[in-house]
Amino acid sequence: MNAADFMQWIALARRNPVTVICAVVCLICGLICWYLASNMKWLDLEHKQLMQDSDLAQASLISGPSVKQERLAALVVTRQIEENLVVEDNLAENLQYFYRLEDRSKCHIVELRPLNSTIPDTRSLFRRVPFSIRITGTYEQVVGFLNGIETGTRLANITTLNIRRRDPASLTLILDLNVEMLGRK
Numbered sequence: 001m002n003a004a005d006f007m008q009w010i011a012l013a014r015r016n017p018v019t020v021i022c023a024v025v026c027l028i029c030g031l032i033c034w035y036l037a038s039n040m041k042w043l044d045l046e047h048k049q050l051m052q053d054s055d056l057a058q059a060s061l062i063s064g065p066s067v068k069q070e071r072l073a074a075l076v077v078t079r080q081i082e083e084n085l086v087v088e089d090n091l092a093e094n095l096q097y098f099y100r101l102e103d104r105s106k107c108h109i110v111e112l113r114p115l116n117s118t119i120p121d122t123r124s125l126f127r128r129v130p131f132s133i134r135i136t137g138t139y140e141q142v143v144g145f146l147n148g149i150e151t152g153t154r155l156a157n158i159t160t161l162n163i164r165r166r167d168p169a170s171l172t173l174i175l176d177l178n179v180e181m182l183g184r185k
Contacts, residue, residue, distance in 0.1 A: 084153050086183035088117060088129045094181070097154055098133060105144030107137030115178070129183040130159070135175045136166070142175045155182035 013020045036043075086094055095112060102109045115130040135145055142163065149156050162176040 081155070084155060085126065086129045086154060086181045088127060088183050094129065094131070097152070098131070101145055101148040101152065102135070105137070105141050105148055107135045107141035107145045110134045110136055110174075117183075125185065127183045127185045128157075128180040130178060130180045132178050133176070136172055137175075138171055139173060142173050145175070146177075149179060156180065157182075 088094075091114060094114070098109060098112055111132070111134040113132050115132055117127060117129050135142060137145070146158075149158065157180045158177055159180055160176075160178040164174050166172045166174055
């Protein structure tokens with residue numbers, strides 16, 4: 001292509017300005033279509049992400065009241081746990097707990113003594129308060145006492161348990177156990 005051909009094109013454009021404008025508009029539209037088609041995957045991914053975000057927002061709005069109810073239930077349970085924790089220094093109340101179990105189960109506490117508590121882990125929120133207990137009674141009474149520890153208001157863990165008969169001919173059992181109660185730090 002030389003200068004003469006180029007001049008011919010310019011002359012043609014001057015004679016048909018509407019045609020030139022239409023050609024330029026078509027060229028621009030073609031470039032825009034090419035750009036959109038090449039970015040269609042990116043736009044589709046963006047659209048899917050926005051749809052997921054809106055679905056999550058809608059689900060959280062719908063489940064808002066149930067989340068509040070679950071939070072309140074968790075607070076009630078936490079408060080109950082806090083109320084049932086043992087205070088290690090309050091020895092009278094701690095021993096009274098076991099004596100109330102003795103009254104309910106009709107067994108007899110022969111020995112009840114607090115043990116030295118272990119040094120709690122710094123990350124732990126609670127302290128273990130151990131007790132050594134020896135009780136005597138019939139099978140039903142001993143099982144009633146154990147059931148009272150397991151289902152009582154205090155959070156307790158039986159670490160050792162030894163049960164034996166006083167003598168082979170007797171129905172009286174002797175129960176030795178160590179119990180760790182959950183306490184405030």
